[in-house]
Amino acid sequence: MASGEEDGTVDEKENNNKKRTKSALATAWLTFYNIAMTAGWLVLAMAMIRFYIQKGTHKGLYRSIARTLKFFQTFALVEVGHCAVGIVRTSVIVTGVQVCSRIFMVWFITNSIRQIQNEESVILFLVVWTFTEITRYSYYTFNLLHHLPYFIKWARYNLFIVLYPLGVIGELLTIYAALPFVRRTGMYSMRLPNKYNVSFDYYYCLIIVMLSYIPLFPQLYFHMLRQRRRVLHGEVIVEKDD
Numbered sequence: 001m002a003s004g005e006e007d008g009t010v011d012e013k014e015n016n017n018k019k020r021t022k023s024a025l026a027t028a029w030l031t032f033y034n035i036a037m038t039a040g041w042l043v044l045a046m047a048m049i050r051f052y053i054q055k056g057t058h059k060g061l062y063r064s065i066a067r068t069l070k071f072f073q074t075f076a077l078v079e080v081g082h083c084a085v086g087i088v089r090t091s092v093i094v095t096g097v098q099v100c101s102r103i104f105m106v107w108f109i110t111n112s113i114r115q116i117q118n119e120e121s122v123i124l125f126l127v128v129w130t131f132t133e134i135t136r137y138s139y140y141t142f143n144l145l146h147h148l149p150y151f152i153k154w155a156r157y158n159l160f161i162v163l164y165p166l167g168v169i170g171e172l173l174t175i176y177a178a179l180p181f182v183r184r185t186g187m188y189s190m191r192l193p194n195k196y197n198v199s200f201d202y203y204y205c206l207i208i209v210m211l212s213y214i215p216l217f218p219q220l221y222f223h224m225l226r227q228r229r230r231v232l233h234g235e236v237i238v239e240k241d242d
């Protein structure tokens, strides 16, 4: 009996030690990740400002930053993993929709269709994403380091009210601008007959993606409004499970 109790205490201690090591490792990783992402988006911001000052036009801006943008936006997929393994308290679905829609915008729209890269709408969503991500990742970094300046907290939970709809407008206008090109060229589409006996029309796929903003965007927006009430006004929010 005595030895059982002792075993229990040893087990408990071991468990607690494991949890502490796991959470220290998670915090170290998240701090590194957030610093790297803040730096990445700051590099993008500087590159955009420098391009505009030197050239005096937005034409060619996307091409000049494409590689860095693709790297940092694609790397954000790691965030879905953070939620899945439980090192951040965020919904996998909310994060998944946010990250995947961005990756889709970068790889399957803007990067794939050279003809739309100079649209003003591309610059709109790029500028909005850059503002958002610098604020968001620096918020997480300072929060993890327990030195969070109030203006960063304020910016993280207020700027999105305007930036989120602006970003969505930029993204939707860019997809809209891509439609005629996609229809004309039949890119990423498969017409019957073919050896797989499968038909796929990217043009209609893009229309479905545009329509899917109608149910999905309000959910992301209201999620952020709830986070805002929780963080800025201390409201206790009961979130539904995924």
Ligand SMILES: CCCCCCCCCCCCC[C@@H](O)CC(=O)SCCNC(=O)CCNC(=O)[C@H](O)C(C)(C)COP(=O)(O)OP(=O)(O)OC[C@H]1O[C@@H](n2cnc3c(N)ncnc32)[C@H](O)[C@@H]1OP(=O)(O)O
Binding pocket: 030, 034, 079, 088, 089, 090, 091, 094, 095, 097, 098, 099, 100, 101, 102, 104, 128, 129, 132, 136, 140, 143, 144, 159, 160, 163, 164, 165, 166, 167, 168, 171, 209, 212, 213, 216, 217, 220, 223, 224, 227
């Ligand atoms: C494949 C085809 C795809 C088809 C797509 C269909 C369309 C779908 C519509 C999608 C529309 C998206 C449009 C969008 O791209 C436009 C823009 O982004 S415009 C720019 C404005 N955007 C924003 O402001 C983004 C706001 N969204 C977000 O911040 C995140 O994406 C979101 C996942 C919504 C954030 O939610 P989250 O729940 O994570 O909020 P918090 O930041 O408050 O975090 C909650 C807690 O988790 C901790 N946390 C999270 N991440 C980290 C991290 N990296 N490091 C450390 N800690 C982290 C955070 O501190 C909170 O902790 P605590 O609860 O302790 O305070």
